[in-house]
Structures are given as structure tokens and as C-alpha cells.
Amino acid sequence: MYDIAVIGGGPAGLSAAVNVKIRNKDVIVFTGKNPTSPLLKAPSVDNYLGCPSITGEELLKKYKDHALKLRIPEYPDKVINIFKTSDYFVINANNNFIDALSVIIATGIPRNRYIPGEKKYLGKGVSYCATCDGPLYKNKTVAVISEDNEGEEEANFLSELAEMVYYIPLYKSIYSLNNNVKIISDKPVKITGDDIQVQTLQLKNQSIDIDGIFLIKKVTPITELIPGLEMDGGTIKVDRMMSTNIPGVFAAGDCTGAPYQVAKAVGEGLVAGLSAARYVDTVKKEVV
Amino acid sequence: MYDIAVIGGGPAGLSAAVNVKIRNKDVIVFTGKNPTSPLLKAPSVDNYLGCPSITGEELLKKYKDHALKLRIPEYPDKVINIFKTSDYFVINANNNFIDALSVIIATGIPRNRYIPGEKKYLGKGVSYCATCDGPLYKNKTVAVISEDNEGEEEANFLSELAEMVYYIPLYKSIYSLNNNVKIISDKPVKITGDDIQVQTLQLKNQSIDIDGIFLIKKVTPITELIPGLEMDGGTIKVDRMMSTNIPGVFAAGDCTGAPYQVAKAVGEGLVAGLSAARYVDTVKKEVV
Numbered sequence: 001m002y003d004i005a006v007i008g009g010g011p012a013g014l015s016a017a018v019n020v021k022i023r024n025k026d027v028i029v030f031t032g033k034n035p036t037s038p039l040l041k042a043p044s045v046d047n048y049l050g051c052p053s054i055t056g057e058e059l060l061k062k063y064k065d066h067a068l069k070l071r072i073p074e075y076p077d078k079v080i081n082i083f084k085t086s087d088y089f090v091i092n093a094n095n096n097f098i099d100a101l102s103v104i105i106a107t108g109i110p111r112n113r114y115i116p117g118e119k120k121y122l123g124k125g126v127s128y129c130a131t132c133d134g135p136l137y138k139n140k141t142v143a144v145i146s147e148d149n150e151g152e153e154e155a156n157f158l159s160e161l162a163e164m165v166y167y168i169p170l171y172k173s174i175y176s177l178n179n180n181v182k183i184i185s186d187k188p189v190k191i192t193g194d195d196i197q198v199q200t201l202q203l204k205n206q207s208i209d210i211d212g213i214f215l216i217k218k219v220t221p222i223t224e225l226i227p228g229l230e231m232d233g234g235t236i237k238v239d240r241m242m243s244t245n246i247p248g249v250f251a252a253g254d255c256t257g258a259p260y261q262v263a264k265a266v267g268e269g270l271v272a273g274l275s276a277a278r279y280v281d282t283v284k285k286e287v288v
Numbered sequence: 289m290y291d292i293a294v295i296g297g298g299p300a301g302l303s304a305a306v307n308v309k310i311r312n313k314d315v316i317v318f319t320g321k322n323p324t325s326p327l328l329k330a331p332s333v334d335n336y337l338g339c340p341s342i343t344g345e346e347l348l349k350k351y352k353d354h355a356l357k358l359r360i361p362e363y364p365d366k367v368i369n370i371f372k373t374s375d376y377f378v379i380n381a382n383n384n385f386i387d388a389l390s391v392i393i394a395t396g397i398p399r400n401r402y403i404p405g406e407k408k409y410l411g412k413g414v415s416y417c418a419t420c421d422g423p424l425y426k427n428k429t430v431a432v433i434s435e436d437n438e439g440e441e442e443a444n445f446l447s448e449l450a451e452m453v454y455y456i457p458l459y460k461s462i463y464s465l466n467n468n469v470k471i472i473s474d475k476p477v478k479i480t481g482d483d484i485q486v487q488t489l490q491l492k493n494q495s496i497d498i499d500g501i502f503l504i505k506k507v508t509p510i511t512e513l514i515p516g517l518e519m520d521g522g523t524i525k526v527d528r529m530m531s532t533n534i535p536g537v538f539a540a541g542d543c544t545g546a547p548y549q550v551a552k553a554v555g556e557g558l559v560a561g562l563s564a565a566r567y568v569d570t571v572k573k574e575v576v
Contacts, residue, residue, distance in 0.1 A: 015337040015551060022335050047310050049303040049554045050339060050350035052357050062338035069340050240528070240545070257528070259562050263303060266337045267555015274547050 001099045002026045003280045004273075005091050007079050007225070008106035010037035011262045012253025014063045014072075015269025016104045016276070021070045023277040028100070029067070030093055032078045034148050035060075036108055036218045039262060048262050059262065078150070078219075080129040082226040087283075089248065095131040101283050102276040103226070105244075105251040106269060107219050109260060110234045115145075117191030117198075118215065125198030125212045126191060128220055130154035133212070137162045140211035143201050145188050149173055151216035155181050158214070166201075166208055184208070222255060232257070242272035248283070250276050289387045290314045291568045292561075293379050295367050295513070296394035298325035299550045300541025302351045302360075303557025304392045304564070309358045311565040316388070317355070318381055320366045322436050323348075324396055324506045327550060336550050347550065366438070366507075368417040370514040375571075377536065383419040389571050390564040391514070393532075393539040394557060395507050397548060398522045403433075405479030405486075406503065413486030413500045414479060416508055418442035421500070425450045428499035431489050433476055437461055439504035443469050446502070454489075454496055472496070510543060520545070530560035536571070538564050 004020050006013045009031030020027045039045070042056030051059060067074075077093035082103060084090075091098045118126055127133040130144070134157060141164040144155040148171055159165045159178045167183045169175060175183060186203035191213060193199040201208050222229065222236060230237045230245035235257035242250045252272035253265035292308050294301045297319030308315045327333070330344030339347060355362075365381035370391060372378075379386045406414055415421040418432070422445060429452040432443040436459055447453045447466045455471045457463060463471060474491035479501060481487040489496050510517065510524060518525045518533035523545035530538045540560035541553035 011337065015335075018337055019335050019551075047303075047307050047558065048338070049299065049306055049354055049557070050336070050347060052354045059338060066337055066340045238528075240526075259559060261558055261562075263307075263558040264555045267552045267558075269337070270335065270549055270551040270555075271547060274549075 001088065001101065002028045003100065004028075004102045004104060004276045005030065005089065005098065005100035006104045006106060007082075007091075008108060008253070008255075009035065009064075009074060010106060010108055010253060010265065011039060011060070011063055012255075012265035012269040012272070013104070013106035014067045015266040016106060016250075016252055016273035017067055017072045017269075018070055019270050019273030020277050021072050023274070025277050025280055027072055028098065029072055029074050030079045030091065031074045031076055032219070033076045033150050034218065038109065038260070045262065048266075079225065080132060080220055081224060084226075084246070084248075092129075092132070094129060101280050102248045102250070104269075104272045104276050105222070105225065105236060105249065105255055106253045106265075106272070107222060107225070107255050109254040110222050110236075111217070111219055114221070115188050115191055115215070117193075121191055121193055121198040121213070122224070124196065125193065125210075127212065127214050128217065128224065130158050130214050130216075133214075134158050134161055137212045139163045141209065142166070142212040142214060143168060143208060143210045144214045144216060145201075146170060146216035147218045148216070149176075151214075152176050154214060154216050166210070168203070240271075241275045242268055243275060248276075248279055250279075289376065289389065290316045291388065292316075292390045292392060292564045293318065293377065293386065293388035294392045294394060295370075295379075296320075296396060296541070296543075297323065297352075297362060298394060298396055298541060298553065299327060299348070299351055300543075300553035300557040300560070301392070301394035302355045303554040304394060304538075304540055304561035305355055305360045305557075306358060307558050307561030308565050309360050311562070313565050313568055315360060316386065317360060317362050318367045318379065319362045319364055320507070321364050321438050322506065326397065326548070333550065336554075367513065368420060368508055369512060372514075372534070372536075380417075380420070382417060389568050390536045390538070392557075392560050392564050393510070393513065393524060393537065393543055394541045394553075394560070395510060395513070395543050397542040398510050398524075399505070399507055402509070403476045403479055403503075405481075409479050409481055409486040409501070410512065412484065413481065413498075415500065415502050416505065416512065418446050418502050418504075421502075422446050422449055425500045427451045429497065430454070430500040430502060431456060431496060431498045432502045432504060434458060434504035435506045436504070437464075439502075440464050442502060442504050454498070456489075456491070528559075529563045530556055531563060536564075536567055538567075
């Protein structure tokens with residue numbers, strides 16, 4: 001059981017992790033396999049006070065080195081969703097289940113774009129996790145729509161179970177796929193079915209009949225990550241202490257809204273971290 | 289006329305200044321003569337992401353170098369108060385008057401301790417600024433109560449006007465005072481008078497009759513800095529964009545409340561800076 005689970009390994013998540021670690025809390029950071037921080041693409045960051053004229057990549061390296069120095073454990077599996085028990089949270093990271101007393105969400109700019117039909121059929125044939133739901137599709141036909149190369153691994157895993165796997169990559173690359181995975185280079189347009197189950201994936205230039213669709217996103221949409229989390233427009237609603245509406249869940253950085261800037265993310269990470277540490281202290285006191 | 293005046297040269301103020309400067313705004317930072325940032329006294333700061341294990345002094349040096357690199361002008365005179373005209377703000381820095389379209393308050397941990405009677409007689413013989421109000425006390429008797437050596441200059445200035453100047457230092461030092469300034473090493477207890485004017489300064493071990501009292505504080509109490517500023521307990525009330533209740537006035541850092549940490553101050557400075565820059569853009573558009 002960890003004290004605090006931080007979802008996201010960008011500036012906000014690392015700042016939160018560093019601060020709770022300094023407060024002697026057991027912390028784990030879920031980074032995902034592929035870094036998604038837009039900081040990586042910044043050719044020059046000039047406004048993080050004390051570190052002028054630095055590339056985004058160098059700055060993120062400094063951040064990671066800081067966390068590394070404090071021996072903060074990172075976990076590369078992507079968080080699919082988070083459940084609350086009466087006392088703690090269970091984080092499902094690609095079907096590995098990790099417990100924590102408190103959660104800090106720092107997943108970056110909210111990407112809540114959905115394919116029409118996606119939300120309707122989530123849990124009715126649409127899934128974000130092959131490891132979790134793959135076994136349901138033994139000898140069936142599935143499609144994997146993926147935002148990055150993580151989907152290739154998922155498609156290969158599914159190809160060992162399912163009869164037919166279509167792979168629709170939303171990125172350009174040389175794909176490492178098993179022979180029995182069929183790549184379709186096309187744009188998903190709509191997910192359709194009956195009231196019970198998904199049936200068809202409509203692409204721009206064709207339609208395919210499927211039993212299941214796996215959507216491998218860089219970041220799980222916040223609204224699917226944890227049930228009941230209150231949003232404000234497209235971002236997580238927080239107060240000045242970075243508390244969300246769910247006791248024990250805090251948020252920091254781009255996922256709480258603009259400005260999308262590292263100093264804001266780092267500052268909010270600190271505040272969320274200290275709030276989570278305080279929450280953990282209170283919870284532990286109650287148990288004793 | 290400056291676009292933006294930043295009151296305070298600590299982490300929050302410098303972060304705000306750096307960010308508005310990058311947005312091409314004319315900015316001036318009022319630092320005060322003596323740095324008051326508690327950061328200076330921190331033997332080791334471990335939680336400003338990207339800069340692990342650094343002394344507070346070194347970190348503040350990095351911050352100042354960043355501002356210096358961007359050629360941000362600093363103004364050493366202490367801000368006594370701020371007036372709002374219909375279109376802009378007038379900053380009274382020791383009787384030098386500087387105009388700005390927007391103000392960012394970043395004065396640090398709120399020090400709103402008052403001597404009993406201080407608030408009652410403010411403007412009725414109690415003043416925070418010798419340069420401003422000294423001339424009223426020609427041939428009269430005044431006391432100067434000072435938190436730091438800035439008061440010595442003020443007392444010497446007053447000694448050229450007043451008949452009698454008592455100097456009550458609240459700090460230990462070798463004092464540089466004119467011969468006709470009388471040092472009293474005692475603790476102020478109460479300020480008394482009639483309904484119109486201050487009359488007596490009660491110290492722990494004696495009482496002195498005076499016509500005026502000058503309180504030279506490291507930082508002007510926030511509640512006296514700008515009329516009508518809404519507080520929340522002892523700190524400035526702000527929203528998530530660091531706006532105060534007065535349009536055009538923003539706040540950042542310790543003066544907005546705990547946690548009193550540099551990353552929080554730097555993050556809030558950024559947000560306040562971007563909010564002020566946006567405000568200035570709007571005001572200028574309205575004028576055109």
C-alpha cells in the first residue's frame with residue numbers, strides 16, 4: 001500500500017512526488033510508457049524562474065533527475081482507471097492493481113476527444129485496455145485503434161487470442177506487428193451497434209464488422225479515469241489547495257486548466273503534494 | 289507609465305516580472321531596500337523542481353539573474369501605498385509617484401502585526417513614510433519605530449526638520465544616526481492620544497510625549513497598501529487566475545496564503561503575470 005499515487009510523470013506530477021517524498025511519504029509515479037509532456041517539444045523555455053533559456057527536453061531531464069535523486073519509484077504501465085474502496089484507492093495500471101491512500105492526478109492537457117459512439121459502447125465492446133478485457137474476445141474479431149506504438153504490443157497480445165485483429169494506427173511509424181494482425185490505414189469515423197454490444201467500426205473509406213474495439217490512448221480521458229470526478233468545462237475542478245470533489249484525490253498541472261505553463265504545473269504539484277501528505281496523515285491518525 | 293508594477297522582489301514577484309516581460313510588457317519591480325524574502329535564510333531548498341539541494345541564497349541569486357538577463361528594472365524604494373485613478377494606478381514609493389496600468393502584489397508573508405493604537409491613529413499622527421509626512425512635523429517632537437536600518441535614514445531626515453527625534457529600533461545593529469537623534473532601546477506597547485491626534489507613545493519602561501510617530505516597517509501591511517483590497521483571514525483573497533477583488537490588481541506568493549513555498553510562489557507569479565498582461569491588453573484595446 002502506497003501513501004500516495006501520482007498519475008503522470010510531467011512537471012506537475014514530478015513536483016508533487018518530490019514534495020511528498022520529502023515529507024516521508026511512500027509515493028509511486030505512474031508515467032506511462034511514452035512521455036506525453038508537450039514540454040518535450042518546446043525548443044526553448046524562458047519562463048521557469050531560475051532556469052532561463054533551456055530546451056524543454058533539458059528542463060524535463062532536470063526534473064526527472066531531481067526525482068531520481070530522491071529515489072522516487074516510477075511505474076511505466078498506463079493507468080486505465082481508479083476505484084475507491086471505503087478506505088483507499090485501487091489503481092488499475094494495465095491490469096496490475098496498486099493500492100494507495102491518496103491519488104494526485106497530473107495527466108496533462110485534457111484530451112477528451114471521443115470517436116462518436118465511443119462513450120455509448122464503453123464497456124459494451126469498447127475498452128481502453130487489452131490486458132484487462134482481451135480474454136473476452138477469444139476467437140472473435142477485434143479492432144485496435146492506437147494513438148502510439150503501445151497499441152502494437154496490445155494488438156500482438158490480442159492476436160494470440162482473437163480470430164482476427166485489425167490495427168488502425170493514428171500515428172506514423174514502422175509497425176512491429178504479428179503476421180496475423182491486419183493494418184488498416186484509415187480514419188475512424190463512428191462506432192455503431194445495437195443496444196447491447198458494438199457491431200461495426202466505420203472508417204472513412206470502409207466499414208468493418210467487429211466484436212470489440214480497443215482504443216489505446218496516450219492518456220486515458222480524465223472523465224473515464226475515476227468515477228464521479230467533478231469537471232469544470234473540460235478540466236478538473238479544484239480549489240486553491242488542489243483538492244478535487246473526491247476526498248483524497250488531488251489534481252495539478254495542465255489537467256486543472258490554463259495557463260499551460262511549467263511553473264504553474266510545478267507550483268500546483270507542490271500544493272497538491274502537500275495537501276495529499278496532510279490527507280494521508282489525517283487518514284492514518286484515524287486508523288490508529 | 290508602466291504596463292505593470294510588481295510589488296515585491298522575491299520568487300513570486302520575479303516570476304511575475306519575467307513572465308510579463310516575455311509578453312513584451314513594460315514592467316517595474318519594487319524590491320524595497322532590504323530583501324525580506326525568508327528564502328534568504330533557508331540553509332537548503334530541496335523541493336524546487338529541477339534545482340535540488342541548493343541554498344536559499346543561491347536559489348534567489350538564480351532568480352535575480354534570470355530577471356537581470358531580461359533587463360527588468362528594479363526600484364529600491366519601499367511602496368507606501370497605491371491609489372487607483374479611473375484608468376490606472378499610482379504607486380507611492382517613498383513619495384516618488386510611479387504610474388502603472390496594473391499592479392501585482394507579491395509582498396511575501398503577510399505581516400499585519402500592529403501596535404495597539406497604530407491603526408486608530410494612522411493619518412492622525414501615525415505615518416509609515418517620513419519623506420511623505422515629515423514636513424508636517426517641523427519643530428515638533430516625533431518618534432521613529434523601525435524594523436530595520438532603513439529607519440536610520442528616515443530618522444536623520446526628520447532630525448533636520450523636527451525639534452526632537454526619538455529612535456526606537458526593533459533590531460540590533462550599530463546605528464548611523466545624527467547626534468540630535470535620541471535612541472531609546474525599549475519595546476513599544478501602546479499608542480494613545482485624543483480623538484484628533486496622537487499624543488503619547490507608551491513603551492515598556494517609559495512613556496514619551498510626541499506629536500507624530502513614524503513606523504518604518506520592512507513591508508507595508510497589505511491592508512494599508514491599497515484601499516478596498518479584500519482579505520481572507522490575514523491573506524489576500526484571490527481566485528485561480530490570481531485576480532483580487534480590484535480589477536487590475538493581482539497577487540501571488542506568500543501574501544495569498546500557505547503553503548509558504550517557493551514553487552507555489554513561482555507558479556502563482558506566472559499565473560498573476562499572465563493575468564495582468566491580459567488585463568493590460570484589454571485596457572489598451574479599450575483606449576484605442
